[in-house]
Amino acid sequence: MEHTGGDLALIGASLRSNTEEDADATAILIRAGRIELVGTDEEVAEAAAQFGIDTRDVAGATVTPGLFDSHTHPHWAASVTAGLDLGGLETIKELRAALAAEHARLPEGAWLRGWNLEYEAFEHTGLRGDLLADAAPGRPIALICYDLHTGLATAPALAAAGITGARDFDDASEIVVDAAGNPTGELREPTAYNLVFDAAPKPAHDEERDALRDMFRRLASVGLTGGAIMDGKDATVELLAELEERGELDHRLTVHHWHAVGDTDADVERVIAAKDRAGRLWQTGAIKLFSDGVIDTGTAWLHEPDACGDGRAAFWPSWERYGEVVRAYHDAGMLIATHAVGDYAVSRVLDVYASLPERDGLPFHSIEHLEVLSDADVEQLRGSGATASMQPLHMQWRSSDGSDTWAKRLGEGRNSTGYRVRDVLDAGATLVLGSDWPVAQYDPRIGMAWARGRHTPGDPSANVFEPAQRLTGEEALLAYTLWPARARGHADRGVIAIGAVGDLTVWGADPVETDADALPAVPITLTVVDGRVVHEA
Missing domain, CATH: 3.10.310.70 (Diaminopimelate Epimerase; Chain A, domain 1)
Known part of the structure; x- marks a missing residue:
C-alpha cells in the first residue's frame, strides 16, 4: 500500500517555529505531510480553500514543532505495563x-x-x-x-x-x-x-501489534509526535512495518537496534546489512549499547567506588571489544547511542568516540543518561561532538535529605554532581531530553517541568535539586524539538518552516512562558503527525 501524508491548515495560532523567519505568521498549511506555507490567516485560508483542505482555527493556541522523545521504549512498555x-x-x-x-x-x-x-x-x-x-x-x-x-x-x-x-x-x-x-x-x-x-506466556501476534499501536496513541495524547526507540529488535521493525501498512502508525520513529555484549561479528554484519530498512514514518540505521548499569544496584561505572564499594566494573568484560563494535557500526554509517550512567562510563565512552574517524555529512553519536559527571567529564564533552541525551525527571526518586539509595551510594558531595544539564549545555554540547519510558512518565510536559524547576512539578515548596542546573522554558522546548532533529541530522524536523515535516504539537498555553509548576496541566489540544491529526482533545 502506498502511503502519503495528510493535508491540514491551521489558522489563529501563536507560532513557536524555532526559526527567525515568519515572525508575524499565525497559520500553517500542510500538503502531503509537508509544510507548504507559513503565513497569515488570510493567506493560509485562501490557499487551503484552493486545494480543498480542511481548515482549523486553533483560537490563539500555541503551535510548536512536534515533540520528540530522545530515549523511549514503547515496544517494551506495551508489554511491561500490561x-x-x-x-x-x-x-x-x-x-x-x-x-x-x-x-x-x-x-x-x-x-x-x-x-x-x-x-x-x-x-x-x-x-x-x-x-x-x-x-x-x-x-x-x-x-x-x-x-x-x-x-x-x-x-x-x-x-x-x-x-x-x-x-x-x-x-x-x-x-x-x-x-x-x-x-x-x-x-x-x-x-x-x-x-x-522469556519463559512467561507470550501474547498473540495481533495482540502485540495492537498494543504497540495503542501505545503510540497514548504518547500522541500528551503531544509526542515521535521518538527514538532504544531497545529495537527485529520484531519491533516488523511490527512498525505492519502498522504502517495498515495505516495505523501514528508516530515518527528512529529504531536503535539493541546490541548485546554477547553478539558476534556475524550479528553485527546482519544488523549492518539491514541498516537502510525504513518506511515513511520510521527508519533503522541506529544502534544502542550499554557501558554500565545503574547507581542504585552498584552497577554504574564510577571514577571512585560508591559507598558500598561497588561501581568500578564495566558492563563489558572486554572494553576493547566495545571499541571494536562501535568502530564497525560507525564505519557502516550508523548512529550509535551508548548507555552511560556513571561518570567514568561517560569518560570511557568519550575516549572511544574520540578515536573514530570523521564521517562527512553524517551526525555524530550520543551518550544516554549521564546521571553523574565530574568537572573533567563536562570538559571532555566540550568539543567532542557527542550528544548528551539526559532525563532530569529521573530526579523524582531522589529524597531531599539524601536518604534515597541513589544518593546514599554516591555519598555526600558526589550526589550534587547529578543531572548537570546546564553545565553540559554551557560546555557547548548538544543536549536532548527524553523520558526513558516506562522507567519514568512519558509525558514531555513533566520532563520539561523537571528540567526547568528541578523539583516535583506542582509543588513550589518542594526541594530544588541543584538549582544552578535549571533550564529556561525555551531551552526545555528546544531539547524536545530542534535539538533532537539537529542531533540526528534532520534539517526538516524540529522547525515550523516551508519544506519541514508536518509534525506539530498544539498547546492550550505557551509552554515557554507557562510556569514550570503549571506546565504538566497545560492541555494538548491537537497532535499532528505527517499532516494527520492523531490526537484531538
Whole structure:
C-alpha cells in the first residue's frame, strides 16, 4: 500500500517555529505531510480553500514543532505495563497486599507480572522472591524494577525458566544467590532477568501489534509526535512495518537496534546489512549499547567506588571489544547511542568516540543518561561532538535529605554532581531530553517541568535539586524539538518552516512562558503527525 501524508491548515495560532523567519505568521498549511506555507490567516485560508483542505482555527493556541522523545521504549512498555503497576508501594506489606489482590483476579495458570517495583521496600532484606511468594501461592511471579535493570522472581517463575543457581554471562548480568548457592530471586540486568520473562506466556501476534499501536496513541495524547526507540529488535521493525501498512502508525520513529555484549561479528554484519530498512514514518540505521548499569544496584561505572564499594566494573568484560563494535557500526554509517550512567562510563565512552574517524555529512553519536559527571567529564564533552541525551525527571526518586539509595551510594558531595544539564549545555554540547519510558512518565510536559524547576512539578515548596542546573522554558522546548532533529541530522524536523515535516504539537498555553509548576496541566489540544491529526482533545 502506498502511503502519503495528510493535508491540514491551521489558522489563529501563536507560532513557536524555532526559526527567525515568519515572525508575524499565525497559520500553517500542510500538503502531503509537508509544510507548504507559513503565513497569515488570510493567506493560509485562501490557499487551503484552493486545494480543498480542511481548515482549523486553533483560537490563539500555541503551535510548536512536534515533540520528540530522545530515549523511549514503547515496544517494551506495551508489554511491561500490561502487568501490575507497583509504583509507590514502599513496604513488603503493601507489595504483598497488591500481589494478593492481583492473584485473586487472575485466572488459574496465568503468570503474575508487575512493573515499576522500587528498591526501597527491600532496603533491609535485599531483593528476595520468598518475601512475596505466599501472596500468590503456586503462581509464578515475575516483577521488574522501575529502572528496568533488575528483575525479581519467585520460585515457580525461576523453575519455569530453569534457573537453579548462578550462571556466567557475557556481560555484567547476574543471578544473585545466597550463601548456599540458591537463587534469591534477584536478577540483575536484562540478560539475567530475561531468562524469566522469556519463559512467561507470550501474547498473540495481533495482540502485540495492537498494543504497540495503542501505545503510540497514548504518547500522541500528551503531544509526542515521535521518538527514538532504544531497545529495537527485529520484531519491533516488523511490527512498525505492519502498522504502517495498515495505516495505523501514528508516530515518527528512529529504531536503535539493541546490541548485546554477547553478539558476534556475524550479528553485527546482519544488523549492518539491514541498516537502510525504513518506511515513511520510521527508519533503522541506529544502534544502542550499554557501558554500565545503574547507581542504585552498584552497577554504574564510577571514577571512585560508591559507598558500598561497588561501581568500578564495566558492563563489558572486554572494553576493547566495545571499541571494536562501535568502530564497525560507525564505519557502516550508523548512529550509535551508548548507555552511560556513571561518570567514568561517560569518560570511557568519550575516549572511544574520540578515536573514530570523521564521517562527512553524517551526525555524530550520543551518550544516554549521564546521571553523574565530574568537572573533567563536562570538559571532555566540550568539543567532542557527542550528544548528551539526559532525563532530569529521573530526579523524582531522589529524597531531599539524601536518604534515597541513589544518593546514599554516591555519598555526600558526589550526589550534587547529578543531572548537570546546564553545565553540559554551557560546555557547548548538544543536549536532548527524553523520558526513558516506562522507567519514568512519558509525558514531555513533566520532563520539561523537571528540567526547568528541578523539583516535583506542582509543588513550589518542594526541594530544588541543584538549582544552578535549571533550564529556561525555551531551552526545555528546544531539547524536545530542534535539538533532537539537529542531533540526528534532520534539517526538516524540529522547525515550523516551508519544506519541514508536518509534525506539530498544539498547546492550550505557551509552554515557554507557562510556569514550570503549571506546565504538566497545560492541555494538548491537537497532535499532528505527517499532516494527520492523531490526537484531538
